[in-house]
Amino acid sequence: KHIGASNWSAERIEKANLYAQKHDLPKFEYSELAFSLKENVTNGWGKDELALEMSSGDYEYYQCNDIPVFGYASQAYGFFYNECKTVNALDKNCEIFRRLKEISLQKRINMQQALFGFYFGCDIKNIPIISAKSISRLKEVTENCDIILDSEEVKYLLQARFDLK
Numbered sequence: 001k002h003i004g005a006s007n008w009s010a011e012r013i014e015k016a017n018l019y020a021q022k023h024d025l026p027k028f029e030y031s032e033l034a035f036s037l038k039e040n041v042t043n044g045w046g047k048d049e050l051a052l053e054m055s056s057g058d059y060e061y062y063q064c065n066d067i068p069v070f071g072y073a074s075q076a077y078g079f080f081y082n083e084c085k086t087v088n089a090l091d092k093n094c095e096i097f098r099r100l101k102e103i104s105l106q107k108r109i110n111m112q113q114a115l116f117g118f119y120f121g122c123d124i125k126n127i128p129i130i131s132a133k134s135i136s137r138l139k140e141v142t143e144n145c146d147i148i149l150d151s152e153e154v155k156y157l158l159q160a161r162f163d164l165k
Contacts, residue, residue: 014065035073038080059162071128100115117148
């Protein structure tokens with residue numbers, strides 16, 4: 001009764017939904033794509049993977065159309081567990097890391113709490129898909145889901161992620 005798309009751009013979903021509306025067909029109601037605070041989280045997956053990262057245009061579409069997003073790679077493969085010393089880290093990602101760390105220090109929470117507080121504070125409906133290498137890491141996420149960053153903190157992070165003014 002419900003359908004969703006995986007690794008489709010918002011533009012493609014919009015075109016499909018317009019077609020569905022014209023032909024009395026069900027619309028796409030959900031989307032699954034890489035939604036990470038870190039940019040280039042899918043870098044190195046290869047062209048054959050057909051992985052799609054959320055763009056600022058996609059974000060705006062989901063925001064305006066109230067379509068929920070299942071975001072994989074939300075933890076950026078542990079990027080936010082470490083200091084920003086990764087050899088291949090973009091300057092942009094180090095700036096995002098710095099901003100998230102600043103927020104976590106101000107709020108006296110850890111980086112994972114701040115990261116998931118970002119997802120829960122976003123003005124799009126999203127369900128971050130997580131993975132954990134240990135029970136303690138899983139508990140760190142699941143036991144700290146009550147922290148939600150405010151709209152100014154989310155905006156501060158989104159500005160760095162999507163190069164917004």
